[in-house]
Amino acid sequence: MQVFERYESEVRSYIRSFPTVFERARGCLLVDRDGREYLDFFAGAGVLNYGHNHPAMKRALIDYVEADGIAHSLDMATTSKERFLERFHDVILEPRGMGDFRVQFPGPTGTNAVEAALKLARKVTGRELVMSFTNAFHGMTLGALAVTGSTFKRAGAGIPLAHASSMPYDGYFGPDVDTIDHIERLLGDQSSGIDVPAAIIVETVQGEGGINVAGFEWLQRLEDLARRWDVLFIVDDIQVGNGRTGPFFSFERAGLHPDIVTLSKSLSGFGQPLSVTLFRDELDVWDPGEHNGTFRGNNLAFVTGAVAIDEFWQDDRLTRHVDELADVVGESLTKLAANHPAVTAGVRGRGLVHGIELTEADLATRVTAAAFERGLVLETSGPTGSVVKLLPPLVIERHDLEAGLEILHAAVAASRVS
Incomplete structure (x- = not known):
């Protein structure tokens, strides 16, 4: 990371949350230059709804x-x-x-x-x-x-x-x-x-x-x-x-x-x-x-x-897919909130944009850091940064979504959010 620390402005932000050098990406996966894979629940802040490097778009x-x-x-x-x-x-x-x-x-x-x-x-x-x-x-x-x-x-x-x-x-x-x-x-x-x-x-x-x-x-x-x-x-x-x-x-x-x-x-x-x-x-x-x-x-x-x-968008298949996965996310986060009182506002979201609010921003930061260590990229939001925000690609398969949610559960537990 020395090149970025030496030459890039202090205004940089996401690089501080995700301290590795990414090299490749496909679908819902990011890969750093050491070959480690990360599930992407950030999707470029919503830019990559269809995932990274979609093959039909890339070919065109x-x-x-x-x-x-x-x-x-x-x-x-x-x-x-x-x-x-x-x-x-x-x-x-x-x-x-x-x-x-x-x-x-x-x-x-x-x-x-x-x-x-x-x-x-x-x-x-x-x-x-x-x-x-x-x-x-x-x-x-x-x-x-x-x-x-x-x-x-x-x-x-x-x-x-x-x-x-x-x-x-x-x-x-x-x-x-x-x-x-x-x-x-x-x-x-x-x-x-x-x-x-x-x-x-x-x-x-x-x-x-x-x-x-x-x-x-x-x-x-x-x-x-x-x-x-x-x-x-x-x-x-x-x-x-x-x-x-x-x-x-x-x-x-x-x-x-x-x-x-x-x-x-x-x-x-x-x-x-x-x-x-x-x-x-x-x-x-x-x-x-x-x-x-x-x-x-x-x-x-x-x-x-x-x-x-x-x-x-020529039919409703993607919409139905999002609706189905939204239920998966909602059920998982509701269970997470029930087990951790520090999730103060429960679960909120619609479709595949969801969040859980913690009692303080420091807890949310610790959760996202613990998730990154386990191979999951996600960020915080809200006026004080106390909301853990889930924004996965819309095309993510259910098994990848569930794998990321399991990492989130583990990250919350590891961060001593009680």
């Missing part, structure tokens, strides 16, 4: 590069972009009643998609404020940080973050407090100090915020509130979209109809940077070039993204 990518396919194109027209747009519309958007949605490529990362969504909402409505939620995470650029909850991350901006208002997420005050009524009261009170916002941005499951899961009824009432106050409704599906909760979009089973959706992470299917901002056709008020970015034309990502759509 190799063939494309060998044929001198265009790699970088800004927003010019290319055959790979054309195919991605067609497959995304025909397989993903149209069957879900979103055939009239426009696709904007704002830049390669999730925070680029969020910045475009916020800017568009303000342009459409003429308002400045954006409403977000406690424990939210939307990215590390200034606009996205303004609607992010973490004090630590917000402080990194170095300047005041304005034109945003944070509201209590579902369950923030406990199960007996209706936070939608709270928001409604503030909007309706001329002396609350809260202006009617341009948009409300929400994650259906807060991944970085500690695996906080919003109930379907709460989400439906939030959308209804947005409609009644003529506020644009944005769903940030960057981490929990692309099948992470079962369906392609995390909001499908809640019956939501967002005005704007942000997607990134696993959209390319292969780890290539790719993000999109989706919005209803009538919201497409951009002037040409008004929002752009040098790397918004990653054609290598278009190639693998189209393959991912064809491989996994």
